[in-house]
Amino acid sequence: MHQAAFESSTVPTCIVDNSGRILDANAAYLEMSGRSRHEAVGASSIDFIRADELPGVISGLDELVQGARAVRHRRHHRRGDGSWIEIEATTSPLPDRAGSTKGLLLVQILDHQVDPVQIDTDDELVTRQLYQPAGDAATIHDGEGRVAFASPSLATLLGRPDGWMEGRHLTDPDLKPVLADGTPAGLDHDPVVEAIRTGEEVATTLGVESGDGGRMWLSIVVGAVERDGLPARTSMRDITELVEAQQEASRLAAVVEEQLAYRANHDDLTGLTARRIVLDWVDEELDARRPVSVVFVDLDGFKAINDELGHLAGDDVLIGVADVLRSLAGPSLTVGRAGGDEFVAVTSLAAEADRFAQAVREAAGRPEGLVYHRACTVGASVGVAHSEVGDDRSTLLTRADRAMYEVKRSARNADG
Numbered sequence: 001m002h003q004a005a006f007e008s009s010t011v012p013t014c015i016v017d018n019s020g021r022i023l024d025a026n027a028a029y030l031e032m033s034g035r036s037r038h039e040a041v042g043a044s045s046i047d048f049i050r051a052d053e054l055p056g057v058i059s060g061l062d063e064l065v066q067g068a069r070a071v072r073h074r075r076h077h078r079r080g081d082g083s084w085i086e087i088e089a090t091t092s093p094l095p096d097r098a099g100s101t102k103g104l105l106l107v108q109i110l111d112h113q114v115d116p117v118q119i120d121t122d123d124e125l126v127t128r129q130l131y132q133p134a135g136d137a138a139t140i141h142d143g144e145g146r147v148a149f150a151s152p153s154l155a156t157l158l159g160r161p162d163g164w165m166e167g168r169h170l171t172d173p174d175l176k177p178v179l180a181d182g183t184p185a186g187l188d189h190d191p192v193v194e195a196i197r198t199g200e201e202v203a204t205t206l207g208v209e210s211g212d213g214g215r216m217w218l219s220i221v222v223g224a225v226e227r228d229g230l231p232a233r234t235s236m237r238d239i240t241e242l243v244e245a246q247q248e249a250s251r252l253a254a255v256v257e258e259q260l261a262y263r264a265n266h267d268d269l270t271g272l273t274a275r276r277i278v279l280d281w282v283d284e285e286l287d288a289r290r291p292v293s294v295v296f297v298d299l300d301g302f303k304a305i306n307d308e309l310g311h312l313a314g315d316d317v318l319i320g321v322a323d324v325l326r327s328l329a330g331p332s333l334t335v336g337r338a339g340g341d342e343f344v345a346v347t348s349l350a351a352e353a354d355r356f357a358q359a360v361r362e363a364a365g366r367p368e369g370l371v372y373h374r375a376c377t378v379g380a381s382v383g384v385a386h387s388e389v390g391d392d393r394s395t396l397l398t399r400a401d402r403a404m405y406e407v408k409r410s411a412r413n414a415d416g
Contacts, residue, residue: 012031013106020149021044023104036080045107061140138236170206194222195223201221203219205218215240219239278336283393292346292348292396295346296343296403297344305378329345382407
């Protein structure tokens with residue numbers, strides 16, 4: 001009976017949800033609007049209202065939220081052919097079977113003009129863009145910051161069912177909201193709550209979970225308005241592609257920075273610790289009067305490889321030697337390249353330095369030496385020095401260097 005009365009009424013009437021979407025319309029409304037049922041039902045009634053009259057409509061909604069039984073005002077209505085007519089409408093909450101008026105509004109057109117009204121199309125377009133730029137979704141919030149009304153585009157933007165955001169905050173836990181730095185966002189970070197509290201515009205970026213489970217990023221601008229029941233209006237835009245591009249750029253920058261730091265602290269050819277880093281560590285330990293042991297390793301037979309096989313072969317040998325020294329070093333020992341065919345290792349444990357030096361000597365004494373390359377064997381001479389009271393870097397390294405050359409000289413004399 002109610003449906004029959006609704007359909008047969010000569011008063012143009014429609015039912016809209018809290019996003020302004022038309023859920024039903026009677027024949028009188030369709031005739032007035034110049035639209036078929038298919039064109040009207042499911043459309044946004046906001047699109048049928050002049051843009052500069054939207055603030056008045058919102059003020060009426062504010063009165064309804066505060067308990068008004070109905071609001072009435074004159075405005076313009078855009079018909080299906082694009083022409084505009086002047087109407088007088090009354091809007092009231094529509095209770096459901098349980099008596100709740102949540103989310104449904106009854107709009108009745110009490111009077112309307114038949115003759116079209118001339119509207120400046122360009123001015124209308126500009127004004128509408130000012131209220132809601134293309135691609136944005138808009139929401140109106142109650143005094144607690146919850147969504148009271150939303151544009152139909154919000155559900156599409158979030159990939160959620162129509163009306164899903166009704167009664168929720170933008171930081172609702174079901175959205176799994178995060179700030180730009182990845183920190184989980186709660187009511188303390190809610191831009192609408194902040195705008196209502198401060199009375200100032202708030203702009204922020206918020207990450208939320210879309211309906212398909214993916215992460216999307218929203219640029220949110222909240223403006224506080226002087227209304228008791230609906231004190232905030234929000235505009236939201238999807239900037240996921242922009243944020244992801246920024247995140248990728250930051251990730252690449254971090255990778256580049258890490259690579260630059262690595263290259264600054266390591267030898268380009270062998271990957272061993274750079275000489276500068278090794279020497280700085282020796283200085284720090286000696287300045288702190290902590291024990292330091294230094295092992296010098298100088299290759300034997302390397303010059304012949306460079307002269308006979310070329311520098312590329314020499315580079316291969318240096319890389320191979322570095323791999324061997326790295327494998328012989330314990331966790332407390334740092335191996336670096338001192339330059340040319342010389343290597344240096346440092347540690348705070350004297351016994352570890354002696355062990356490493358002996359391991360290098362044994363490896364160099366094998367028939368294939370430290371490295372066997374193109375029928376050429378590379379050996380090594382090793383010298384060790386342990387810090388003593390009063391040592392500085394120069395005196396400690398000089399003792400290790402002398403010890404290494406004494407071994408090399410002895411080997412040459414033995415060969416002679």
